[in-house]
Amino acid sequence: xxxxxxxxxxxxxxxxxxxxxxxxxxxxxxxxxxxxxxxxxxxxxxxxxxxxxxxxxxxxxxxxxxxxxxxxxxxxxxxxxxxxxxxxxxxxxxxxxxxxxxxxxxxxxxxxxxxxxxxxxxxxxxxxxxxxxxxxxxxxxxxxxxxxxxxxxxxxxxxxxxxxxxxxxxxxxxxxxxxxxxxxxxxxxxxxxxxxxxxxxxxxxxxxxxxxxxxxxxxxxxxxxxxxxxxxxxxxxxxxxxxxxxxxxxxxxxxxxxxxxxxxxxxxxxxxxxxxxxxxxxxxxxxxxxxxxxxxxxxxxxxxxxxxxxxxxxxxxxxxx
Amino acid sequence: xxxxxxxxxxxxxxxxxxxxxxxxxxxxxxxxxxxxxxxxxxxxxxxxxxxxxxxxxxxxxxxxxxxxxxxxxxxxxxxxxxxxxxxxxxxxxxxxxxxxxxxxxxxxxxxxxxxxxxxxxxxxxxxxxxxxxxxxxxxxxxxxxxxxxxxxxxxxxxxxxxxxxxxxxxxxxxxxxxxxxxxxxxxxxxxxxxxxxxxxxxxxxxxxxxxxxxxxxxxxxxxxxxxxxxxxxxxxxxxxxxxxxxxxxxxxxxxxxxxxxxxxxxxxxxxxxxxxxxxxxxxxxxxxxxxxxxxxxxxxxxxxxxxxxxxxxxxxxxxxx
Numbered sequence: 001x002x003x004x005x006x007x008x009x010x011x012x013x014x015x016x017x018x019x020x021x022x023x024x025x026x027x028x029x030x031x032x033x034x035x036x037x038x039x040x041x042x043x044x045x046x047x048x049x050x051x052x053x054x055x056x057x058x059x060x061x062x063x064x065x066x067x068x069x070x071x072x073x074x075x076x077x078x079x080x081x082x083x084x085x086x087x088x089x090x091x092x093x094x095x096x097x098x099x100x101x102x103x104x105x106x107x108x109x110x111x112x113x114x115x116x117x118x119x120x121x122x123x124x125x126x127x128x129x130x131x132x133x134x135x136x137x138x139x140x141x142x143x144x145x146x147x148x149x150x151x152x153x154x155x156x157x158x159x160x161x162x163x164x165x166x167x168x169x170x171x172x173x174x175x176x177x178x179x180x181x182x183x184x185x186x187x188x189x190x191x192x193x194x195x196x197x198x199x200x201x202x203x204x205x206x207x208x209x210x211x212x213x214x215x216x217x218x219x220x221x222x223x224x225x226x227x228x229x230x231x232x233x234x235x236x237x238x239x240x241x242x243x244x245x246x247x248x249x250x251x252x253x254x255x256x257x258x259x260x261x262x263x264x265x266x267x268x269x270x271x272x273x274x275x276x277x278x279x280x281x282x283x284x285x286x287x288x289x290x291x292x293x294x295x296x297x298x299x300x301x302x303x304x305x306x307x308x309x310x311x312x313x314x315x316x317x318x319x320x321x
Numbered sequence: 322x323x324x325x326x327x328x329x330x331x332x333x334x335x336x337x338x339x340x341x342x343x344x345x346x347x348x349x350x351x352x353x354x355x356x357x358x359x360x361x362x363x364x365x366x367x368x369x370x371x372x373x374x375x376x377x378x379x380x381x382x383x384x385x386x387x388x389x390x391x392x393x394x395x396x397x398x399x400x401x402x403x404x405x406x407x408x409x410x411x412x413x414x415x416x417x418x419x420x421x422x423x424x425x426x427x428x429x430x431x432x433x434x435x436x437x438x439x440x441x442x443x444x445x446x447x448x449x450x451x452x453x454x455x456x457x458x459x460x461x462x463x464x465x466x467x468x469x470x471x472x473x474x475x476x477x478x479x480x481x482x483x484x485x486x487x488x489x490x491x492x493x494x495x496x497x498x499x500x501x502x503x504x505x506x507x508x509x510x511x512x513x514x515x516x517x518x519x520x521x522x523x524x525x526x527x528x529x530x531x532x533x534x535x536x537x538x539x540x541x542x543x544x545x546x547x548x549x550x551x552x553x554x555x556x557x558x559x560x561x562x563x564x565x566x567x568x569x570x571x572x573x574x575x576x577x578x579x580x581x582x583x584x585x586x587x588x589x590x591x592x593x594x595x596x597x598x599x600x601x602x603x604x605x606x607x608x609x610x611x612x613x614x615x616x617x618x619x620x621x622x623x624x625x626x627x628x629x630x631x632x633x634x635x636x637x638x639x640x641x642x
Contacts, residue, residue, distance in 0.1 A: 308629050
C-alpha cells in the first residue's frame with residue numbers, strides 16, 4: 001500500500017492532530033494502548049497524540065536500554081509530568097547488553113535491539129498490560145530507507161511484509177507515517193511541546209549503539225556517551241540539523257606523557273540538512289573544532305585522535321552504521 | 322652514547338657535507354658500501370653524500386616493496402640518473418606482502434617490514450655485493466621517538482642496543498643522525514638536489530603500510546595509493562608540512578545508486594609543522610575539502626566517507642599507526 005505523503009508546507013497541524021486523535025480513539029476503542037517514549041520528536045509527538053486521544057487508556061514507557069544519552073531518562077519523565085503524562089521507566093540495560101554481546105555487524109546489532117525491544121522487554125509489557133495496540137513514531141523517511149535497503153529501521157514492519165500482530169501479538173498504529181521530519185516538528189509544536197523537543201535533533205532508534213563501530217559493550221557506550229555530551233554541549237548553538245560523536249573500533253597511535261599510546265579515535269559529524277534526505281557537513285570554524293578536540297582528548301578516557309567528517313549525504317549517510 | 326644535535330640554524334651545510342664525505346670515505350676505505358634510496362629527503366641526501374664520498378664504490382638500490390606511491394620507482398631512478406647516480410630497482414613486492422599477511426598490530430607490521438628489508442632482501446644484496454657498510458638516512462627525531470617508545474622506526478638499532486654487524490652482518494653509517502628534518506633539507510639543497518626533493522614532505526619508512534589500519538593486502542595498498550595520489554595532487558599548493566590519506570579498517574554505511582553500501586572510510590591528515598615534533602591540523606578551506614571529497618568518492622573504489630583529522634600532535638602523532 002502506497003503511503004500518501006503530507007509535506008510540511010501542505011500540513012495543517014491542528015487539523016492533522018484532530019484527525020489523528022479521532023483515528024487513534026476509534027481504532028483503540030475501549031481497549032488499552034501502549035507506547036514507548038524515547039524523548040525524540042517523533043515519539044514525543046506520538047505520546048502527546050495518544051494522550052489526547054486516549055487519556056489514561058494509554059500507557060507510556062521509557063525503556064532504559066543502557067544505550068541512551070547522559071541524564072535522558074530523568075529529563076524525559078520530568079518533561080512529560082508537566083503535561084500530566086505519566087511515564088514509567090523500565091530498566092532493561094542488562095538484557096540489551098547481553099543481546100549485543102559479540103555482535104559486530106551493524107544490521108545484526110539493529111536486529112538484536114529490535115528483538116530484545118519487541119519480543120522480550122516490550123512484548124512482556126504488552127502482555128502484562130493487556131494492550132492490543134502499540135503507538136509508534138515511524139515517519140516516511142524511515143520507511144523509504146528501509147524499503148530501499150539503505151538502513152534497517154527498528155520500527156518498520158508492514159512495509160517489509162511482516163505482520164506484527166502475528167509475530168509480536170499486537171497491532172501497530174503509526175500516526176506520523178505520512179510526514180517527514182519537518183512536518184513532525186510542526187505537529188509537535190502545535191501539540192504544545194517545548195522548543196527543546198520540537199526542534200530537537202534526530203537521534204537514532206538504536207541510540208548510542210549506532211555510534212559505536214564494532215561490538216557494543218558497556219565500556220564503549222560509556223566512552224561514546226561522554227563524547228556525545230561534549231559534542232552536544234559545544235555544538236548546541238551551531239544551528240546545525242544534527243551533530244554526533246562516533247567511537248571507532250580502529251585504534252591509532254598517539255602520544256601521552258611522552259610515551260606511545262595506542263588509543264581511541266572519535267569521529268565528529270555535524271550536518272546541515274532540511275529533512276535528512278540530503279545533507280552536507282556544517283562548515284564549523286576551526287576555532288570551534290579546536291575547542292571540541294581539546295575537550296575530547298582531556299575528558300573522554302583513552303581518546304588520542306579526533307576527526308571531522310567532511311562527506312555529503314549521499315554517498316555518506318547521517319549515522320555511521 | 323649521547324648524540325650531539327646540530328640545529329638547522331647552527332648548521333653550515335657546505336662544511337657539514339665536506340666533513341661527512343671525509344668521514345664516510347675514511348670509514349669505508351677500500352671497501353664497498355651500499356644504500357637503499359627511497360626518494361625521501363633523508364635517503365636522497367645520504368645517496369648524494371655517499372656518491373660524493375665513494376663514487377662507484379657506493380651501490381644504490383631502490384627496493385620496490387610494493388608499498389610505494391604511484392610512479393615512485395621510475396621518477397626516482399630518472400632523477401638520480403641526472404646526477405650520474407645509477408639506481409637499481411629491486412622488485413620485492415611479493416616478499417613484503419607475504420611477510421605482512423595476517424598481521425594487524427602496527428608494531429608487528431613495522432617489524433615484518435624491517436625483517437624482510439634487512440634480513441631477506443637487503444641482507445641478500447649486501448652478501449652478494451661484498452659490501453660491509455650500509456649508509457642510512459636516520460635523523461635525530463627517529464632516534465628520539467624510538468627511544469621514547471612512541472614509534473619503532475625501521476632504522477634505529479644502536480640506540481636500542483642492537484648491533485647490526487652481529488645481527489645482520491654489516492655496519493651502519495648514519496651521517497644525518499645529528500640533524501632534524503629542517504637541517505636535512507638545507508643539506509639536501511646544498512648537495513644540489515631539486516626543490517621537489519629538498520622540500521619534499523616526509524614519507525614513512527614502512528611507506529603506504531603506515532597508511533592502512535589493520536591487515537595490509539595488495540588490494541588495500543592499491544586503494545590507499547589512489548587516495549594518496551588524490552591528496553598529494555590537491556594539497557600540493559597548500560604549503561603544509563605533510564598531508565596524507567589513511568585507509569580505515571572500520572566500515573561505515575553509505576548510499577550508492579539509492580542502495581545501502583557498507584563501504585570504506587578515508588581519513589585525510591594535513592599538518593602544519595616546523596620539525597615534526599609538534600604539529601597542528603592545517604586550516605584548509607571547506608571548498609578545498611569539498612573538492613578532495615568529491616574526488617575521493619568518485620576515484621577511489623569503495624569509498625563512501627571521508628574525514629579530516631583535527632587533532633594536534635601531541636596527543637596525536639603525524640602518522641596514524
